[in-house]
Amino acid sequence: MKTVCALFAAVLLLTSCMKSDDTTSTLYNDAAITGFTLGTLNRYLHTTSSTGADSIYKVTVAGSDYKMSIDHVNHLIFNVDSLPANTDVGHVVCSISSMNNGTVFIVDKEDSETLYFHSSTDSIDFSTPRQLLVYATDGVSHAEYTVQLNVHQEDSEQFNWVRHKDCAEMTGMENIKAVMVGENLYVFGVKEGKTLGYMTTDGDSWTPLVEFDDAEASKNVVAFEYGLYTIANGSLLQSDNGSDWFVVNTAPEVMQLVAASYTELFGLSSNGTLMKSDDKGVTWTEDVVDSDKSWLPTEEVAYVSYPANMTYYSDYLLLAGVSTGVDKIASVWRKIVEYDLQGDEKWVYMDRNDNNRFALPQMENLVLMYYDDGILAWGVNDNDYTPIFQSRDNGIVWKENSRYQLPEDFDTEAVTAFGATTDGKEIWLIGGNGQVWQGHLNRVAWEMSE
Secondary structure, eight states: OOHHHHHHHHHHHHHHHTSOTTOOOOOOOOOOEEEEEEOEEEEEEEEEOTTSOEEEEEEEEEGGGSOEEEETTTTEEEESSOBOTTBOOSSBOEEEEEGGGOEEEEEOSSOTTOEEEOOTTSOBOOSSOEEEEEEOTTSSOEEEEEEEOOBOSSOTTOEEEEEOOOOGGGTTOEEEEEEEETTEEEEEEEETTEEEEEEESSSSOOEEOOOBSOTTTTTTOEEETTEEEEEETTEEEEESSSSSEEEEESSOSOSEEEEEOSSOEEEEOTTSOEEEESSTTSSOEEOOBSSOGGGSOOEEEEEEEEEOOSSTTEEEEEEEEEOTTOOSBOEEEEEEEETTSOSOOOBEEOOOOTTOTTSOBOOEEEEEEEETTEEEEEEEETTEEOOOEEESSSSSOOEEOTTSOOOTTSOOSSOOOEEEEEOSSOEEEEETTSOEEEEEEHHHHHHHHO
16 A cells, blocks of 8 residues: 555544534545646747757647547546647646546656645646556545656658659659649659650559650640540540540640649630630630630649638639739639539639739749648749748738748759649659659648548
8 A cells, every 4th residue: 555545544534533423424435537637838949040040949838729538448548639749748737637526646756655646736747657546535445547648759840751762764854744643643744755654652663654745745634533634646635544545535625734623624725715624625615714814824834723611512723824914923813613503603813913022923843732721832943943832812822931841852953843743641742853752741641640
């Protein structure tokens, strides 16, 4: 019996003896922890100043936001959602409730025979699992629980890249386009005047796909309805696997595919008119735009489609690139597609001043992707890779986000074409230098793995 127990039992006995004959005291033999709530925690973060000086600063974490689970079968108490990295769990204030107001003790870390009364104002060291003892009011019945606080070992806001095996066959490719279809990553590019394609499911083993004797086929590739579409040698083609292609239209009214929503394909005609098809490319009609069609992007075109969240059946479509009618900045257009409504939703030009510091710059090799509830954009400018820009307001304001960086070992000396895409969790980066990278923001990967 632990030292404090005899003292505790004696206190109970003395208390009962001091009761008057007119007072009845009920002592219970049920012992259980019924609630465990963390108080405010400290978190220490590292920062580097503009002069390169390192420093540590403190922020607070609302411990009550991290629900503690109580396993009464195995007598374990733990948090399912890990606390942020660098949270100080060596000085924790917590509130503990027990059945029938039983008394809670903390077992000493070094001496298991020594117990301390729990106080909601005293801090406890939970840097290693700790034992709690709860005694029922009869002073005899008790239960022991192990408390473990889980803390992320990596910063939730850290972006990590992993390099896969280089793909020698893709070295020297230009006009690279990468798209995801299900779990398959497809990469197309131009080499020696031909469009080549490769597919992988793991980033290490690549399957060669069909070749096109058309250097324009690469930039025309879009993912649509769990398959691929492109225009090659004047014909609109469709494939379910990238190897077997079928002719949809031998004389489509579009010369270039530029985007795809959940139900429609979009392309540009020979005179720069934006066209759409709702029957998988068989027939095309002119789409509605709210501004001069000369402002539509025709070169270095990229698009992204993602849920609009305004209704269950709606998507945002964002189209961007270089236009003959827009100087200095990228031409950015947005369309809201509401699938449960009948009508022509128009493409809206994101009108910006050429000198606006939050406009998306013009880029070669532009890529767009929807990631972490925002749109990422980057490319090549002045023979150098641009910073990665992010828009959280659906294409209006674009700001550099230093959280997203190219891999440190990515060859930035010899700037090459690259392709990039995402499945929402992982970002894939494929360079014309043959490098293959897979990366994610820790928080996004954790959320999507739950």
